[in-house]
Amino acid sequence: MKPDKNTSVPVRIAIIEDDAGLRGIFVGWLANAEGMKVISQFKDAESALKSLPSDPPDVVLADINLPGLDGIECVARLKPEMPKTQFMMLTVYEDAQRIFRALAAGATGYLLKRASRGELLDAIAEVHRGGSPMTSSIARKVVQSFTRDENAGAPEAAELAPRERQVLDLMARGYVSKEIGESLNISVPTVNTYIRRIYEKLHVHSRTHAVAKYLGG
């Protein structure tokens, strides 16, 4: 029996955003949304790090550009403590490099701040459902990251399965989920599942990377 998350149990959401105005608007938008509930809001990463792990939400909206610890660092620290929580990065500016770093650190999606209310709600719902948005630019960065490490002898855990590799390649070549599904003869949700797995492997991959770096590898 699958409970419908959207109606029965609201998606519990935390927001980390330093701009009080924006934070207020996001909270306002979500307050009126059905099936979503903002449980906490923070103006910086430090305060989020203190409070969030004790009561992990389902989805965290985190601004990349925070004062002090930035959103990328914040996700990198929180994700290992709250593995079930999905992190969605908020950014004003579509900077592939920074977004990729946030995704590698543990995020499973991102949203431009210029998104409309509808886009925001859709994105949260999709992330919560298990989907993960990915653009060709991000796919390109992910491919580069895996390719680099394959060349340098990557740890097995971080290797992509052939199907994941296909999805990623098509994504990097500009295909959208629907087109990928058509060309691989799979459903769009399946494509999204693959993308989610790619993100998870990217997290493992980057953590291994971080450990290797820490060990002086």
Add this chain to the structure above:
Amino acid sequence: MPTAKKFRAVKTIGAGIFLFAAGWAVFPVHAADTNQPAGQNLTIDRVTVDGEAANLDAGALNGVLQLSPGAHRIAFYYGPTENATDQPWRLRHKLEGVDDDWQEAGGAMRFTVRLNDAKNDPISFRDFAATGDSQGWRGTPTNSTFSERREVLTLTKDVSYIYLGLATGLSGGRFPDTLGMMVIDDVRISVITGKDESEEREIYKCDFETGTGLDRIDGTPSDWQRALRYHADMNQVVKAGPVFGNHALAVLDNSPNLITAWNCKVPGMLHLKSGDRLVVRWKEMFTVGAGGAQTVSYKNVPPGKHVFRVLSVTPLGKPDGHETALTLIVPKLPFWRTPQFVIGLIVTAVAMFLAEAAWLMRQRLKRQMERLKSQQAVELERARIARDIHDDLGTSLTRIAMLSESARETADSKNISTIAREMTLALDEIVWAVNPENDSLDGLATYLGGYAQELLSSAGLRCRLDLPVQLPDWRLTAETRHNVFLAFKEALNNVLKHSGADEVRVSLAVEPAHFVLSVEDNGRGLQSDSAGAETGKKIGGHGLPNMKSRMEKIGGKFSIVGNPSGGATASFTVPQNPPRHTA
């Protein structure tokens, strides 16, 4: 000159016979040392300057040889005058201004020690040469004082017999022209066995005070015998040294092509062991030189007036009145031709060159540093602007967009929201173009790909990207990136507006010095209008000149061609290093 030498030998015999009659008290050659008739029997017959023979025509020369300025290598060839009735003896030379004293060109006499084994076979031979005048030589043996010598020979084999010798020259004659006299006295040989120096055992002593007829010219000291006796006075016992009546052993060479010697076998069979040290002591006095044709050469004769003098002396070293000279005049080099000046000039030139090079290098480094600094400053400034736009303007615009959407929905609020979103999108482009973090080919490719995908998919067109995963690490200026982006954007918009295509393929190909960015669509192509010739104009109306000029600005090329299968391909060729603008 064999005739000349024969003549002199005859003369010497005459003198010897005369003096033999006069008795031993006066050394025979002494008479020959005096009363030599003065006359030109010496000649400097050849001079070479830097390897070239100088013209020594006496008339033109007048005894003065004028040379070219500068230092020279000069060789003098001198000797007896051919067929002169009175031949010179030993020759001495001096180049005034170069030599401090008279020089002698050679000649050597020797005291020798030979060691033989039990079978009387030779083991080793040592000779102690005498050249020039000994320290105490005063012209005759009786006037002169002896110098003491001590030589130590370490035996490498067992020795049974020792032979001593005093010779005017070695057999075979390395110095056939040797002339002079060598006198020895008080020869003593002792042996040191073991390490203790004080345990010295004397095995032979000879003071030449015993023998037969010692006061006669043919007298022979004990143990010694004559070898190679040509004339009575060549090897004899003489009175020598300041002690009156002291006998000593002498060899005299007063004939250039004859040699003579005294030999001595140390009496008895000795039993000297390998490792023993033999100490040989003797006293000696000598005057040794050479006669005949001689050559002397001088390197680097300095400028100035020099007189090269040749002096003839008797076998015992007394001037016999014959002398010849040649004056050399070596002018100074003009200062600018002196080695000092030339070297100084070169050093100065090199120093100036190095200083100039160092200065230029410093200037270049300075300029480079300034350029780097300003480049860095510009980048920092660009990064700051990017950050500011991003942080402040971007956030504010986002708030406007969001607020207008949150507000009660009216046509105006919707418009505000749309405009604000468009502005944030435009800001994105500016921030991207300004941010130095994106100054790479990969940054450009990623951005163009993302932009194309977003634009095309939102318009319902398929977007296909063919961008190499790994791109060379080329650094592209903000100007290049911005112009490429705007031209690319224009090409995409042209496709959207005019081509009717449903798929756009964006590809990037990297060549050694440039890359080619292509936008290929499957639309109507360039022949969409009836007149093909009009297409250029038509396309031109869609921003072709713009794209062209944007590429020209960055040293690139733009082209657009119709595809055989329909559609068109716009290509942008962009050099890795754009031409430098003379701004």
